[in-house]
Amino acid sequence: MPADTLPDIEITTEEYERVRKLVYERAGINLGSNRQHLVQARLAKRIRSESFAGFRDYFRHLDSETNNEEITHLIDAISTNTTFFFRESDHFDFLAESLVSRIKSEKWDEKQYTLRIWSAACSSGEEPYTLAMVINKILKEYPSINAKILATDISQKILAQACAGQYDAQKIKSVPDEYRRHAFRHIGKSSSLYEISPEISKYITFAYFNLMTPQYPFKFGFDYIFCRNVMIYFDRPTQESVINRMAQHIRPNGYLIVGHSESLNGLRHKLEYVKPTIYRQKG
Numbered sequence: 001m002p003a004d005t006l007p008d009i010e011i012t013t014e015e016y017e018r019v020r021k022l023v024y025e026r027a028g029i030n031l032g033s034n035r036q037h038l039v040q041a042r043l044a045k046r047i048r049s050e051s052f053a054g055f056r057d058y059f060r061h062l063d064s065e066t067n068n069e070e071i072t073h074l075i076d077a078i079s080t081n082t083t084f085f086f087r088e089s090d091h092f093d094f095l096a097e098s099l100v101s102r103i104k105s106e107k108w109d110e111k112q113y114t115l116r117i118w119s120a121a122c123s124s125g126e127e128p129y130t131l132a133m134v135i136n137k138i139l140k141e142y143p144s145i146n147a148k149i150l151a152t153d154i155s156q157k158i159l160a161q162a163c164a165g166q167y168d169a170q171k172i173k174s175v176p177d178e179y180r181r182h183a184f185r186h187i188g189k190s191s192s193l194y195e196i197s198p199e200i201s202k203y204i205t206f207a208y209f210n211l212m213t214p215q216y217p218f219k220f221g222f223d224y225i226f227c228r229n230v231m232i233y234f235d236r237p238t239q240e241s242v243i244n245r246m247a248q249h250i251r252p253n254g255y256l257i258v259g260h261s262e263s264l265n266g267l268r269h270k271l272e273y274v275k276p277t278i279y280r281q282k283g
């Protein structure tokens with residue numbers, strides 16, 4: 001039967017509460033009580049595409065599986081992945097200015113330094129690729145400095161898109177001209193698709209990572225952590241514990257940058273406030 005002739009798939013309040021609890025426990029995402037319609041619409045797509053009979057059948061399957069595969073799809077379906085190149089562009093201006101000043105004051109160019117940046121909820125890749133464009137331009141003047149960007153997300157589906165690094169012409173419009181030429185290659189003459197060039201992608205490693213992980217496993221600290229537009233979905237206690245885990249992995253004088261609609265106001269942490277949305281590890 002074609003999808004549009006299937007009867008409506010409705011989620012009961014009890015089933016919605018189950019999804020809410022599951023998504024909160026696994027991903028820290030706090031759905032609130034008024035997202036029932038949104039969740040119904042997003043999961044109904046999944047239920048149809050996998051030919052479950054309805055929500056009851058879907059939950060039976062979730063209960064029976066041992067490998068957590070469907071829970072991963074459920075979180076994929078629920079999470080919001082909106083992002084774009086040079087989003088909240090003042091953060092990239094701040095990165096460029098502070099990076100040049102730190103290279104000079106901390107003499108990174110004299111000691112084979114490896115600059116490390118973490119894009120902690122990278123979605124479809126626009127944020128880490130933007131970071132790479134900015135540092136690529138600066139590091140041309142400092143060839144002895146190495147750079148690595150770790151880009152992570154909880155959604156396997158969105159990570160696959162990020163790794164592919166292919167974007168429609170419309171999407172790359174927000175990239176300033178000075179970067180666009182080096183950063184993208186047109187794929188085929190007749191398509192409107194562009195792919196990220198190796199000059200930019202060479203800095204980035206994409207990986208699955210859930211910010212709810214109790215102990216972050218990183219061997220190295222980061223000079224910059226960009227954790228933007230994800231904590232808005234977390235409640236205050238979750239935000240506080242995520243910030244404190246991140247802070248343990250920021251190098252002295254390193255920065256944590258959060259989204260414009262996020263704030264660490266009222267959360268207990270040891271980072272210094274620099275200006276709205278920007279925090280620093282003491283030197």
Ligand SMILES: C[S@@+](CC[C@H](N)C(=O)[O-])C[C@H]1O[C@@H](n2cnc3c(N)ncnc32)[C@H](O)[C@@H]1O
Nearest residue numbers: 027079082083121123154155210211228229230
């Ligand atoms: C709105 S996007 C933000 C993308 C980018 N940082 C930006 O500001 O444009 C939020 C991303 O957070 C991811 N996410 C949600 N919960 C997460 C968690 N617990 N751990 C890691 N990533 C998570 C989602 O999959 C989604 O890709």
